[in-house]
Each structure stands twice: as structure tokens, then as C-alpha cells.
Amino acid sequence: MNEMVVGMGEALWDVLPEGKKIGGAPANFAYHVSQFGLPSRVVSAVGEDKLGAEILDNFREKKLNCMIEQVPYPTGTVQVELDAEGVPCYDIKEGVAWDNIPYTNALEGLAHCTRAVCFGSLAQRSVVSRETINRFLDAMPVTDETLKIFDVNLRQGFYTKEILCNSFQKCNILKINDEELVTVSRMFGYPGIDLQDKCWILLAKYNLKMLILTCGVNGSYVFTPGKVSFVETPKVEVADTVGAGDSFTATFVAALLKGMSITEAHRLAVDVSAFVCTQNGAMPVIPDYLKERMK
Template sequence: MNTDIIVGLGEALWDVLPEGKKLGGAPANFAYHTRQFGFNSMAVSAVGEDKLGDETLAALEAKGLGYNMARVPYPTGTVQVTLDDNGIPTYSIRENVAWDNIPFTPELEEIARNCRAVCWGSLAQRNVVSRETIHKFLSAMPSDGGRLKIFDVNLRQNFYSEEVLCDSLRQCNVLKINDEELVIIGRMFGYPGLDMRNKCWLILGKYNLDMLVLTCGTNGSYVFTPGNVSFQETPKVDVVDTVGAGDSFTGAFCSGILKGMSVAEAHKMAVDVSAYVCTQSGAMPVLPGSIVNRM
């Protein structure tokens, strides 16, 4: 097996948008974008023994994305997405679905042992089955060789708890969070009075992180590393929708770091990729060569 696998681990689902359904889920989006930069990338989740499950696998194959998708006796996940006038999505996420029940298999353990970077979030940990699978996967990953364990917080509805967040913060070495999530976590962890940057420095130090990535929508983004911070303004573009923009940011940033870019270079790459994704419909557009070739 290739020992250089990039894994998006967690929910695999269909975003049901006003113009129809599109394959989504943050981990698959992340894996798709790292795949565009030439990595051996894989979406890891579970789908149902249903028509939507068949369509999920066919869509992943059509996009050239590797996958490990267990078929389980639960319906394939769907999310109703409504967009406001600015293209900002609101999600209604179906519960007790296939991706809540991802099994930990010998094949998945083998993938973990050969994994160079993994990205997971809090949403896929709302059910104990998938939560335990995620933790077993992280435990099976080697800790040497500059491997990236990226926790992309991804707070949705009420599907998170302080326990889940703390456990993942202890297991990651890169945290990705947005400004709204930072406010919620600051309140939850008992430091609501600190300003944004000081909250980030505190979390970086407390959990001994290598990097903390903070995105602030149109107000730019930051990458905190011990003793340093990178800031990039958000480009002004004609937004179609912002679905998957954050996942594309994470995928591009991870790809840049693994390809040997500096933090500032990888950060700029991530900003440009996510800005482009905002100009396209859905979470998995093909990136133009002018962006991909910079890597």
C-alpha cells in the first residue's frame, strides 16, 4: 500500500441545494482538493445499502477520488441546504444515518498506518460508533515523519460537546477554526473575555499545537504557529455560494505544507483556492491549472 495517503475522515453526504443535490461532506471535500494537488487522497466514511449509496460511490469514482466506504444498514446521509441572499448556507442535517455508523475495520487500520495527513471534524463524532472509529484511526497513525492530524472543528447545529472538542484538540497537531466557532469555544472553555488573537495563542499553547488556522470570512484569515502569525486578506470575488470553501482552504493549506511550502506560502495558496471555490457552485469544482501549477 502507498505510504503517503491523505484521508478525509467522517461524514459523506449529499447536499440538497435549491438547484439539485451535490456530493458533499467536509472530509470528502478536503480529500478531493488534496487530490487535485497530486496526492493519493481518500474519503473514508460509510454509506447506506441504498440508491444514494450507489450514487455516492459512482460520484467519487467520476471525480477520481479514492474511497473506503463501508456499506451499512442505515440510510445514506443527506443535508438540506438553504442559501441566503449572499450565498451563505444554512444546513439541516439528517440524523442516525450511515456516516454516524462508520465501522473500524482491518482495512481502515491499514490505511491509518500508511496515512500522512488526516482531516476530521466534530460533526462525525455526534454518534459514539463513528467517534470511536475516528479515535482508533488516529491512534493507529504513526506519530513520526511530520504527519498532519488536522482537526477542522466544523460546528453544526447542536452536534458537539465540550468532551468531543477537548478529545480532538488533544489528538490533533493542526486546528482549523472560524471566527464564529472561536467565540463558541471561548465561551464553552471559560475564556470569553479574551480577544480573538489571544484566544488563538492560548489554545495553541494549551494543546501544544504546531499550527492554528483561523478563518474570518471576508475579514481575512490567520495561521498561528509558535511565536509567529501569518495574515492574509480575503480576495473580493463574485460569490456563487460558500459551500465547501473552508474545506478547500484546508485541503490547499495541507497540500502546500506537505509539498514543502512555507506557512505563509501555503496560507496564500489556501486563500486563493477557497476564493475560487466561492465563485463556483457546489463544494467540488475543478481548480484551474493556473492555481494547481503553483504547487
């Protein structure tokens, strides 16, 4: 019964120029996983306030299942400004509800029946949520089929070498983009070698099943021991890129869990991510022609 797919970490409002939208990588991830018919949960915390109630109402409307505690801190918000290319710049508020996700008996029970979890570095900026994430990872079933995906997600300096190193050790799939890889390489002392060699080093050093490297318009790679998959990024008219990376991760994980090969999963993840870039916001409905490729 270990079939649950969990997105764990921040739940917040992205305050965009045209208004506010539900944000946070875990919700984006869980939402897109659920669109492919897999049971998913968002794990986070919101405040005992109007913004928190609106997040819970929004998830109910989207039929997005969650395990979200209400805590005595304000619901998280992020000011998002888009540049001329539609690329977001973030101002992430601190001391908010998702910094204080409690570890509960219910959460431990969820961990015991979780097949795959996606977590990032941002929600580990505070000790409370960091400890909760680590305890959840440790409580998951110890099997070859269990997937622990660390989607690095470096934001505003809310990360340390220690947090990254611990997360590399706890995950078995690492997802990182080219800019983050340069930052990590400087921190860990891998300068002066090309991006692919850096990926091979991380794959071997942390005994990973896979390393996913996304390079924006320059394509994406999936490294596995002894093999690499590369898929070019389709040229599309970009509305905004918010949530595109989360849809990639969700599609790739869902496809693997449904028995697709790494190459097939990779190609579908790229196509779904490209579609999300053509839409406004992080949680558009994925069209049937893409969903049918996973059946």
C-alpha cells in the same frame, strides 16, 4: 511510504435549491488534495440504497479514491438553504450511515500509511463513528511529519465540550472560524479577550503545531509558536460558499506536504478558497494557474 492524505467523517448529499450535490467535508477535502497530485482517500459510510450507490458512482467518476463501507442505515442527507449572501444554512439528518462508520482491518492498514488526516466534530456526534475516528488517529504513525488536522465544523449543536477537548488533544493542527472560536471560548472559559489571544491560548494549551483561524471577508490567520501569518480575503463575486473552507484546508495541507512555507501555503489556500466561492458546489475543478503554484 506514509504518504496517504485522508478525509474522514461524513459522506452525504447536500440537497440544494437547484438539486442535490455530493457533500461532506471529508470528501471535499480529499477531492481537492487529489487535484494537487497527492494520494488521498475518503473514509466514511453510505447506506445500502440508491443514494449510497450514487455517491460511490460519483466518486468513481471524479477518480476520488475511497474506503467507504455500506452499512444498514440510510445514506446521509442535508437540506441546504442559501441566504441572500449565498451563505448556507443546514438541516442535517440523524441516524444515518456516516454515524456508523465501522473500524475494519483495512481501515487500520490505511491508518498505518497515512501522512495527514482531516477530521471534524460533526462525524463524532455518534459513538460508533467517534470511536472509529479516535482509533484511526491512534493507529497513525507517531512522527513529527504526521499531520492530524481537526477542522472544528460546529453544526446544529452536534458537539460537546468533551468531544472538542478530546479532539484538541488528538490533533496537531486546529482549524476554526471566528464564530466557532467565540462558541469554543464560551464553553472553555476564555471570554473577554480578543480572538488572537484566544488562539495563542489554544495553541499553547494543546501544544499545537499550528492554529488556522478563518474570519470570512476579514481575512485568515495561521498561528505557529511565536509567529503569525495573516492574509486578506480577496474580493470576488460569490456564487456560494459551500466547500470553500474545505478547499482552503486541503490546499494548505497539500502545500505543506509538498514543502511550501507556511506563508506560501497560506496565500495559495486563500486564493483557491476564493476561486471555489465563485463556483457553484463544493467540488469545482481547480484551474491550472492555481495548481501550478504548488509545483
